[in-house]
Amino acid sequence: MINIKTGRVAMTHGSGGRATAELIRSIFAKHFSNEWLDQRHDGAVLPPITNPVAVSCDAHVVKPLFFPGGDIGRLAVAGTVNDVSVCGAKPLWLAASFILEEGLPFEVLDRVCASMAATAKEAGVAIVTGDTKVVDRGLADGLYISTAGIGEKITSRTIAGTEAKPGDVVIVTGTMGDHGTAILSEREGMSFGTTIESDAAPLNAVVAAVLEAAPDTHVLRDPTRGGLATTLNEIATESNTGILLDEALIPVKPEVKAACEFLGLDPLYVANEGKLIVICPEAQAEAALAAIRTSPYGRDAAVVGRVTEENAGFVEMTTLMGGRRGVDWLTGEQLPRIC
Amino acid sequence: MINIKTGRVAMTHGSGGRATAELIRSIFAKHFSNEWLDQRHDGAVLPPITNPVAVSCDAHVVKPLFFPGGDIGRLAVAGTVNDVSVCGAKPLWLAASFILEEGLPFEVLDRVCASMAATAKEAGVAIVTGDTKVVDRGLADGLYISTAGIGEKITSRTIAGTEAKPGDVVIVTGTMGDHGTAILSEREGMSFGTTIESDAAPLNAVVAAVLEAAPDTHVLRDPTRGGLATTLNEIATESNTGILLDEALIPVKPEVKAACEFLGLDPLYVANEGKLIVICPEAQAEAALAAIRTSPYGRDAAVVGRVTEENAGFVEMTTLMGGRRGVDWLTGEQLPRIC
Incomplete structure (x- = not known):
């Protein structure tokens, strides 16, 4: 099992095997749990969207990961929520891909995910699916997060x-x-x-x-x-x-x-x-x-x-x-x- | 303007200013053009999805970027198309976020995008929105691509x-x-x-x-x-x-x-x-x-x-x-x- 206080990300956490499953269970599922994420499939199956759909995505590579007023997690969720919103839409769901650097303390990832979960809760959106890859030490400055957001239009006007x-x-x-x-x-x-x-x-x-x-x-x-x-x-x-x-x-x-x-x-x-x-x-x-x-x-x-x-x-x-x-x-x- | 044959990615291409706009025009828009991407908003506005929705996402960090039978671009598109498909869904749209390493030859990015476009065409899906960030030389091994896919269920059965x-x-x-x-x-x-x-x-x-x-x-x-x-x-x-x-x-x-x-x-x-x-x-x-x-x-x-x-x-x-x-x-x- 993963020890969040003392453990670190290893290459094996990106292998798709047992270690990946433990990482998902110990950190991602703990913070993001919802009925769709908990389907634990390769993707999430969600209700129809009867209004026009708005989609946006962002990669986040901010340095440092934590800064006054926020962190990469709050930024990732808010940034994509906002990009969907400015289409004149209500954001509904987020997908989040993590690129983790070998050696990243789990404690850092845990704090980032807690911040993402809090920001998603504030915005009333659910993180419904995700992915994790691990790259070698020195290749990702800790972690990068890519988010995609899906929403539905709340106005019939073109907002652009x-x-x-x-x-x-x-x-x-x-x-x-x-x-x-x-x-x-x-x-x-x-x-x-x-x-x-x-x-x-x-x-x-x-x-x-x-x-x-x-x-x-x-x-x-x-x-x-x-x-x-x-x-x-x-x-x-x-x-x-x-x-x-x-x-x-x-x-x-x-x-x-x-x-x-x-x-x-x-x-x-x-x-x-x-x-x-x-x-x-x-x-x-x-x-x-x-x-x-x-x-x-x-x-x-x-x-x-x-x-x-x-x-x-x-x-x-x-x-x-x-x-x-x-x-x-x-x-x-x-x-x-x-x- | 960008010279694809001799130019390289610089930090300024991730700044969101004129250089980013040139990169989008010279490479991304050239390969991925479609009615939705061409809206050129922070997100894409798309038709409603009247069946249940399937969403998946992946980060791609494969090394090397090109290999027999494929490359990171084909992998990114096919991987997400497949993850949406195995929900029992027809993939419709992709969102793609790029993390580029400072110094990456434009020619490499151009080949990767051509491969993504060809694979998307083969699958009958459109890349409707995207994002680009640039990280310092020595990070990101050339480039990482995160894709999210959105589709609609084509069976009323739960496939899981x-x-x-x-x-x-x-x-x-x-x-x-x-x-x-x-x-x-x-x-x-x-x-x-x-x-x-x-x-x-x-x-x-x-x-x-x-x-x-x-x-x-x-x-x-x-x-x-x-x-x-x-x-x-x-x-x-x-x-x-x-x-x-x-x-x-x-x-x-x-x-x-x-x-x-x-x-x-x-x-x-x-x-x-x-x-x-x-x-x-x-x-x-x-x-x-x-x-x-x-x-x-x-x-x-x-x-x-x-x-x-x-x-x-x-x-x-x-x-x-x-x-x-x-x-x-x-x-x-x-x-x-x-x-």
Whole structure:
């Protein structure tokens, strides 16, 4: 049997034999147990989905595995929950593949799985199937997790970057740049007066509230890698509209601003893992904002700009100094391995 | 732009910015294009699934990336197609997450994606969404691929290890041990007169044919890691029946037998990636066999044993010498990183 406190992952735990079965029983089944996972087949058999289906997937290679405000497990579940949600869907089920490095303490895997289970519970989704592989020492920085999510549409509208319309309002659900700055500060061992926490969080409840309050919402996106700036550039390209931001309205925590200045980063390009961009008609903006603010993850929500007809395909920003400048896509690497 | 012939993956291709977009356009979109992937959202929106849903996922870390009979791309698609199929389902869509090593030649990724696309086309499934991360040089051995598959049930029966019944017949759809032996021979640089080829193949058409010809089929499984012996032990445990194999009836290629003898392996514990175990009532066994043999992947199909009431929870085998011996689960690591 596996001793979680003192044991470590060995190559044999990836062999598919008795040791793999013990690992599944001792850690995965303990944390994730549900009627579908417990079928213990090569896959899970689940009820029909009578609405259109939304599917998304992510690989997670964040370094370090644990950081203020979260860990790779919370990130993996929340990231995929959010990617499914922004299709205008309710996430139902997750599949999780683990790539474990030989020598990984079971205690680390156990904590990561506990965090995944807690985040899945918070989001109301079930982890219904999984897989485990083991690679040689030195080949995976502890562990990587790939998640896939399946959900059902909760609106008959197409919610996509293509749908942004001139006159629409651009809302963000909170402060920008928290996640990437938290990871980098932790990695570099820097402190900026106060610990910067990742915002990693499942946003499916926020999405459901927005779609209820602002049913004509056109676009939902989570500005992860590449940050707000890159995601808005994608939307401007896809919808062939312009987007004009107002720098004064973009919420950024003072400690994140300080850290970014020190690290030479721009918070608009730094990843978020618990924030949404909502683009909706101006007439529904107040209702959307009110709905977002009822969530603990949406208290700092703000209108930060609008969609324009001119400057189609590009993002611009009215700066604090009163000028206007272009806001380009992220180029270069800026922040490797933040998710 | 990306030069596929001479370029290599850099950390910036995982940043989520312009370089990531170029990588997606130049390689992933080129090979995988379909109406859903081309939505280019964080997830794909797909039609409803009115039958019960089957979901499976796998991480693939095979070493080397290319081997006789296949490569990590064919393996990733076929493996997940097969895991969905053995739920008694028709696979519809795949999601694929890539973890790329800094420095990986684009040409390698391009070949892997071409192979994935060809295998997906053969299986009639679409790769509808994906994700790419890049990790530092020295991690990930080139690349890892995680796939998730979604399908719909094509039978109202429960197809699972729990369903095996005394009197049922155990069929394998072809020779045992080809995949694992091919990988290990390639890795060790050994030749056994003839090149041993992996059997990696999508088996959804075989599953559909079996369920049509033998509608009362109780169990479908693909004996991958751990091989025939371990998979049958799982089924014996799950169904609380005994399984009695006849060694003389188990098809093994002579070159695989020779390689296994040389390497100290038992073909019954070596992974297959293009074979099924079919357990069905004796009355439908001939029909199942005939259906399987119409497939190029099923020409060597054979009845290899039967399900018994006695010896519940265990697998036994009548040996070539006429004796009987227990066939245990795989213990130890035997073959690391074969899939």
